[in-house]
Amino acid sequence: MPLRILHLIDSNGLYGAERMLLDLMQRQQSSGLFPILGSIGKKDESVKELEAIALERGLTVQPIRMRSGLNLAGGINILEIAQKQNIDILHSHGYKTNILLGMLPACFRRIPLVCTLHGWTGTTPISKISLYNWAERQLLKYHDAVIAVSDQQLHDKRLRAAGIDNNKLFKISNGIDLDDEENAQAGKDEVIQSFVKGGKAIVSIGRLSREKSFETLIEAMSVLRNGDADIKLIIIGEGYLRDKLQKQIDSLHLNENIQLVGYRIAAKRYLHLFDALIISSVTEGLPITMLEAMAAGVPVVATAVGGIPEAIKDGITGLLAPPRNPVKLAEAISRVINDMQLAGTIRSQARLMIRKEYDSRVMADKYAELYARIAGRI
Incomplete structure (x- = not known):
């Protein structure tokens, strides 16, 4: 059976993280894995742009709708969907799902959790987004693998200060589809x-x-x-x-x-x-x-x-x-x-x-190696 990966993202447009994710999923699908786009949105929200483009590219899409804000019920909802779909790896892209899933104990979650750090956007110490970034870092220690996209990010002192084990930190550079x-x-x-x-x-x-x-x-x-x-x-x-x-x-x-x-x-x-x-x-x-x-x-x-x-x-x-x-x-x-x-x-x-x-083939191969490494950890 191919490894089933649920990629989770709360998208507001087709920006860098979304384009990277689409390229990664296409490479994974062509290599025999089974990636699914878990697209987070507000209750009653219609089809999002990322969902429409993913469907156009022949990818599997699972819309996930929940109330706004960070809430434990949202994380539990994601987990229930993942369990019903026999997901092998949860792969989070963004602070919202990093926090929602990081709040769930591993013994309760029972599915390995990977996250990619696409970048922290807080620019001042006191702001809503900086607070979310801080909360995210505190919960990353409960993920099974934390992927930095650059050396600078990998060696960021804030990750160590948050108590993340070095054995959970990996670097996989973003890649693009050169074809x-x-x-x-x-x-x-x-x-x-x-x-x-x-x-x-x-x-x-x-x-x-x-x-x-x-x-x-x-x-x-x-x-x-x-x-x-x-x-x-x-x-x-x-x-x-x-x-x-x-x-x-x-x-x-x-x-x-x-x-x-x-x-x-x-x-x-x-x-x-x-x-x-x-x-x-x-x-x-x-x-x-x-x-x-x-x-x-x-x-x-x-x-x-x-x-x-x-x-x-x-x-x-x-x-x-x-x-x-x-x-x-x-x-x-x-x-x-x-x-x-x-x-x-x-x-x-x-x-x-x-x-x-920076070829997306190299990126996808490195993610596949990481998934295989942690798939049986929990």
């Missing part, structure tokens, strides 16, 4: 194409939330404009900071240089329209968008946070800048879009690195 990258059709979008037409253009992709630090990127665009650089920036994504970011753009008189275009499905299809991808985050795991851009031959300028410096070797596979430093970020952007030789080196070297180290 899909090669065969993907270039996207067409009149709003984006008309705005960037005829000049240098850069793009940033992600939720409009604090950890992405888009305000730093907007400040960097002001620095570039003051240096007479004629560059257009498209920000693809939606979120609670949209109005605040738009006000910043307005106050800096950057409306002719920056446009917030909202959320786009499969945003990677638009990468070919740009001279560079910019990541201005203050915290990250190992961004899928970065890997996709590198595979597509689009130079990446990113802040040196999380696992980013493991993939971006400064001046070779991309350019790095310190976080929350618009001047240094502007300098790096200027370099990559004005130095064609540098950009060419980055394109070729980044593609080589992706093929060697």
Whole structure:
């Protein structure tokens, strides 16, 4: 009988963790495992975007609906579904299911529990999301395996401070489907194409939330404009900071240089329209968008946070800048879009690195080895 894995995620869109999970599940299915998407949602919520795309890809989907917030009943509901479906491994992706399942004693759960840390998004010590991240870390010790996606994450002192046994900690880097990258059709979008037409253009992709630090990127665009650089920036994504970011753009008189275009499905299809991808985050795991851009031959300028410096070797596979430093970020952007030789080196070297180290086949094989290792532990 193939190993049955229930992947659990509470998704609000098709972002990095969701794209990584879809690629992983497809690789697992093709290799003879039986992955199931356990998609968490609110009571009476209709089909979620992730569920629809998973079904389109021929994956098995189990919608799981529960009341909002963190509650023990939600974890018990997940466990009952898993037991009815004869699940061999519970694989959690995100703080909500990490907490819900971590609260259940192993003797009660009786199914091995694995989690992947896609990144902590709390940026201030006192905030709701920082509290959830803290609670998650305290419960990770009750998981059977905790997977970090980067060396930086693996050696994070907060994991040791939470009492997690070193024998439960593993590193498995995110990977992307290189076959899909090669065969993907270039996207067409009149709003984006008309705005960037005829000049240098850069793009940033992600939720409009604090950890992405888009305000730093907007400040960097002001620095570039003051240096007479004629560059257009498209920000693809939606979120609670949209109005605040738009006000910043307005106050800096950057409306002719920056446009917030909202959320786009499969945003990677638009990468070919740009001279560079910019990541201005203050915290990250190992961004899928970065890997996709590198595979597509689009130079990446990113802040040196999380696992980013493991993939971006400064001046070779991309350019790095310190976080929350618009001047240094502007300098790096200027370099990559004005130095064609540098950009060419980055394109070729980044593609080589992706093929060697970030193929989803390698990722799926490592997860399969880990599952086999812990399947009989409880």
